[in-house]
Amino acid sequence: MSRLLGHRLFWPSAVLAALLLVNVVFTNGFLNVQMKDGHLYGSLIDIVRFGAPLILVALGMTLVIATGGIDLSVGSVVAIAGALACLRISLLGDQNSVGGVLGAIGLALALSLVLGLWNGVLVTAAGIQPIIATLILMVAGRGLAQLITDGQIITINSSPYKLIGGGYWLTLPFGIIIVAAVLALAAFLTRRLALGLLIESVGGNAKASRLAGISARGVLLTVYAFCGLCAGIAGLMISSNVSSADGNNAGLWIELDAILAVVIGGTSLAGGRFSLGGTVLGALVIQTLTTTIYSIGVPPETTLLFKALVVTIVCLLQSPAFRAKVLHGRRRRPSASARPVPEEKKASVSA
Template identity: 60%
Template sequence: MNALLLRTVSSRLFWPVVMLLVLVLINVIAFPDFLTVTVKDGHLFGSIVDILRNGAPTLIIAVGMTLVIATRGIDLSVGAVAAISGAVACSILLGSSDPGNPATVAVAVIVALVISLVLGVWNGFLVSVIGIQPIIATLILMTAGRGVAMLITEGQILTVDSAPFKELGSGFWFGIPVAVVIGAVIFAVAALLTRRTALGMLIESVGINPEASRQAGVRARVLLFTVYAFCALSAGIAGLILTANQTAADANNTGLFIELDAILAVVIGGTSLAGGRYSLAGTLVGALVIQTLVTTVYTVGIPPIVTMVFKAAVVTAVCLLQSPTTNAAFAQLRQRLAARTARVKEAAAS
């Protein structure tokens, strides 16, 4: 029993799940109705539903970020890509004669996502072909992307009046928020493609040893193009959700610091920034921890300006508990417990 407990504690998901449960418990103590979910007009409402809806953009980007980090990379440009995606969609809707037409909204969404995909291919080109370090390659777009979004919006906040577009951010499908459905679909697709096929193993091999994987016949360049393009596409989708929720494109604030939240979610979930093995389930838990933490800050009346301090505290605590030193200590304890159990059995047998 003790050995099983130690193995559970050593799991990468154990401490993130514990942290999530602690945050939920704090909210339940502060507001006993925190876990209550009600149905109004066939739609689900409640604090838990709000956490899932507000955390969906972070989760969507974090899924793409997980695959990028698994290849020993990083993408700092996702916030800028989200802003560009929202700016493109809103500019197309405002330039049309009927922004409420679903066909017009579909064109705006498709064009925004295609541009996001192109930006991801650009990042992949800089990293895999030119050989620029990922942090520098994506920093270029992170710096220039906000300026591009400002050029698209001409420095203005573009407010749109389009019911079909607003549906992406605040609408419901089958009683569930649209953002939650989109996030769940993207997570499921990524999990199926990387865990039910050889794609996940190939991504991990590139992250563990790029040279060895290349000599083994793995097309690392194609994989890098793929993961950076997927990450940017995820950022574009998240940008559309954020913009639709606000019914306005704000080049300065849409997706601001969301790249940091996505990276934090990946790290909390147990994926190493050194590349290699990754955990999409851990990323899901990490994204929930981040959003629940933000909700907790508002729930208990802490000034929102210090939210980043609490995020840093939570990440520090989880990282310390997941550190190699802590894991080694648990491993030694497990070995000692196993040795003691063996001695007890030998003594009983004799």
């Protein structure tokens, strides 16, 4: 039992199950999944669908954190990607042109990849601390997104683009399929190839990995580029779901939710070992928590406080030191009177 309680995914799974149980109590038919017009509908489907952008950003954040870094700019990259794609589509003569939409998507993803590489260059070549390097793009990127949209909300009407975040394919929301594909790719690259071992080596001990002949610079550039790409895909998903781009509010604070998802999933902020499955579980916990807040009628002004409280509880339950002190109690040392008397001392007393 203690081994099960100590598993890094046990407490996030338990909290997720508890949140789902709360929703079952407060929402009639919460677990029902129905087929309508060839599409699956239900609250469980909606949780994964609306949590898809967070899962994507958190997957990229996981690899960055595994190297001992951090990326605070993912929210800005989300806004930039959505803004650029919507701007290009709005300039098309036919917004339903598949070729034109694909071109806009490719341009947005290419820019997201470049922005991720830019973060990597600042960290590796310039030697800037990751939190500072990505903070630069976090601030400047939000301004760039508003510059692209000219401070306005760009609205489009494109069926092909709507498919990314609001469409269905093979009975499932297309966003879920995108997340599954990205997760499968990340798992293959990190668990079937040597990339995962290299990431853990750089994050665990950068100096030792360098002495072992591992190119830390190449690994860091790869993970930051992947993180930027994941944020770009999430930006396309968010903007296509509402058929508009808002450079000011799109992806706002998503970087904090992504970091929380990674930590809840069992990945240490100090770097080293990481868990992609744990990150997905952590993102689902956060999205289910958001759904729970609305379903039980928590006042909007206390939403963030309630969310922070639940996340804090999850993190504390994951801490072995906290469980040892609170859940199991401290082991007290035996008092002097209760300590056994050595045999030599007994002999001297009897003599």
